Amino acid sequence: MKRWTGIMIFLLLVKQLSAQEKLPLKEQFTSTDKPFIFLVSGDGGVKGFTASLCSAMHDKGYSIASLDAHAYFWNKKTPEQTASDITNYLTTALRSRADHHWVMIGYSFGADITPFVVNRLPDSLKSQLADVILLSPSTSTDFEIHLSDMLGIGKKRSMDVVAEINRLGNQRTTILFGEDESGFPISQVKLAKYHSDVIKGGHHFDGNSQAVAEKITDIINNK
Incomplete structure (x- = not known):
């Protein structure tokens, strides 16, 4: 009996680690005492404006992990599953840091799902969460990528942001929104x-990732 119990525990751990390994992340780490940033991209993934913003924050001395929403949410997720996957990752990522404070940023689709995730995190992580920053959210979501949304012809989804x-x-x-x-x-x-607050530009802030990075830095620094 003990042998089978041990095997079951081992298989559960393997399954958990496998799920964590499959989390599509772009990581940019540095030695820093600044809060760790976890960012969820828009439905296009970690490229274009999102990739540029992540690099700009990294250049400002932040360690950042960016979840590719296009890859992760291509198959529908639940808020609970997403929160669990992110919890598994952050528990490991923050463990080796002297300062366990962190910031969660969502852009576009990522901003829509972020509050649902935060509300389902364990208290141990929420107590270390310094800021939630939502860039250009919409009013609804359903935790799934839709081609119609990417083409700008999306419809109202079932979950109220x-x-x-x-x-x-x-x-x-x-x-934060673009002023347009x-x-x-x-x-x-x-x-x-x-x-x-608003920043010059539209949904992509005119591609000015530096201006957005400056604003985010000011927010984190309580300015």
Whole structure:
């Protein structure tokens, strides 16, 4: 009996490690005492603006792991599964760091799913989460990549992003938009520790990743 119990535990560990290994991440690490950044990309993946933003944050001295949303959410996930996968990764990533504080950033599709993930993280990780930063979120999601959304002809999905943002409680949260964007009901966000701001440009901030990186750095530094 003990032998079979041991085998089952081993197989569960292998399954957990296998799932973690399959998490499609781009990692850019450096020796730093700044908070660790975990970023979830837009539906196009970690390329273009997202890749440039990650490099800009790394150049500012941050270690950053970027989840490729296109690859990960190509097959539909649940908020619980996503939170579990990210928890497994962060538990390992933060363990070797002297400072366990971290920041979660979501861009576009990544911003839509971020509040659902944060609300399902274990208290041990949430207590170390310094900031949630949402770049150009929309009002709904369903944890799956849709070609229609990528072509700009998407429709309303089943999960309410604004309602989930409002469940973040006392979590310090910032929402950033391009000044040319409209349609997100900012006035409906009712968090105690909440701030919104705009940056020149549209949904891709005119490709100015440096300006976005500067704003994110200011947020992290409480400016």
